[in-house]
Amino acid sequence: MLKRSTVAAVATAALVAVGLAVPSPAAAAPTRAQLALRWAPIHHQDVDATGSHALGGRADYITRVDFDGDLNGRNNWDRAGQPGTSMAAAVYYSVAETSSHWYITYFFFHPRDWVDHPFFETEHENDGEGIMFAIERDGSEYGVLRGAVSVAHTNFYSYTPSGSTWTTGRETVDGTLNFATSPHDSFSHPVTAQEARGHGLKAHPQYAINGDGIIYYPSTVSETPSDGNDRDVRYQLIDIFAPGGLWAERDNTSLFAHLGTFAGDTSGGCGSGTFGCGTNSANAPWGWDDGDDLPGRGEITTNPAKLSVEYFTIPGGVSRSYTYNPYSSAAAALSAAAKTAPRVVD
Incomplete structure (x- = not known):
């Protein structure tokens, strides 16, 4: 009697001989x-890098919320200017699935x-901007990116x-999301940009480097720019929902004044020599909230399927049920609290 392994080998050879593909184990x-x-x-x-509030350009570096070694939001302006304080690059992320x-x-x-003049604009401690990417699960390993909404x-x-198959919905599409290849991996990545000082975020080149600037690349390691004109700095991705992470600290009153703020x-010295400090x-x-749009406060992140349907026309629609x-x-708590939370003007 033939062993089971021998039978399997004979069967495989027979399939190959008649031109039939042999199924591969499903990729994880x-x-x-x-x-x-x-x-x-x-x-x-x-x-x-102009003005004392720029810290020679360091005030425009992206970093961790606890870059200074603690989770006190009320000392970050002060600590950013202290010698030896880390400005290692990091970006936070969260994932939702349907x-x-x-x-x-x-x-x-x-x-x-921050600002570098005394007219009209205010500055403030801490700054948080970002972007949401909607990726269709088309059967390929990583899907295909269809749309994005940024916060400025x-x-x-x-x-x-x-x-993209997605087009203008209730909101007009504001531009094209471009891609570029990273020197640190084999993927083509979307390209985003932030302005200096106020740090509004848009798709590149709606904002772009004007003179000095840093190009950050996604990675599993965190690097610190050598100066304000470093064009190859890797940033570390940090899960918002990691144990002890940003979401776990959402009720920490030293870090947050109220829901999501x-x-x-x-x-x-915030506001010194300027119009004021918020x-x-x-x-x-x-x-995050765009008060002129239908999605509620925070729903760009907490209910991104709803926001996508509001912002885009999507052939075939999207599932609104999260897996x-x-x-x-x-x-429920977020929705209730959002109705009474003061609107923050960034």
């Missing part, structure tokens, strides 16, 4: 961390939102890549 689905790394943007950060799409939010943090202060801007005060003036992703959404357990 990517983890959420792998999805986030695959679609993370190549990020252009404009840098302004049967039809993945939605990945990326959050960019700066310790200062209190306004949202929508984009589609060339060839970072605590910040006027200490350390307090409690920056948002985490679950606090994974770590914000869902707190959705």
Whole structure:
């Protein structure tokens, strides 16, 4: 009697002989961390080194919320200027899933939102802007990116890549989301950019480096720019829902003044020589809001399928039922609190 392994080998040879493909073991689905790394943007950060509040350009570096070693939002302006304080690059992310799409939010943090003149504009401690990518689960390993919505202060801007099937919905598509190849992996990544000082975020080149600037690349390691004109700096991706992470600290009153809004005060010279300094003036992703649009406060991150349907016309629609959404357990509380939370003007 032939052994089972011999029978299998004979059967395989017979299939090959008649030209039939031999089924391969199914590839493991990517983890959420792998999805986030695959679609993370190549990020252009404009840098302004003028004025004392610029810290020689360091005030425009992206970094961790706890870059200074603690989770006190009211000392970040002050600590950003202290010698030896780390400005290692980091970007936060969260993933939500339906049967039809993945939605990945990326959050960019700066310790200062600053100005270098005394007229009209205010500055404030902490700054949080970002972007949400909607990725169709088309059967390929990582899917295909169909649309994006970015946060620039209190306004949202929508984009589609060339060839996307998504088009203008209730909101007009504001431009094309371009791609570039990273020297640190084999993928083509979307390209985003932030302005200096106020750090509004849009698709590149709607914002672009003007003179000095940093180009950040997604990675699993965190590097610190050599100066304000470093064109190859890797940033580390950090899961918002990691144990002890940003979401776990959402009720920490040293870090957050109220739902999704970072605590910040006027200490350390914020507002000195300028029009003024705002307090409690920056948002985490679950606090982002474009008050002129239908989606509620935070829904760009907490209910991205709903926001996508509002912003885009989508052939075939999208599933509105989440198979994974770590914000869902707190959705009712978030919705109720959002109705009474003060609107933050970033």
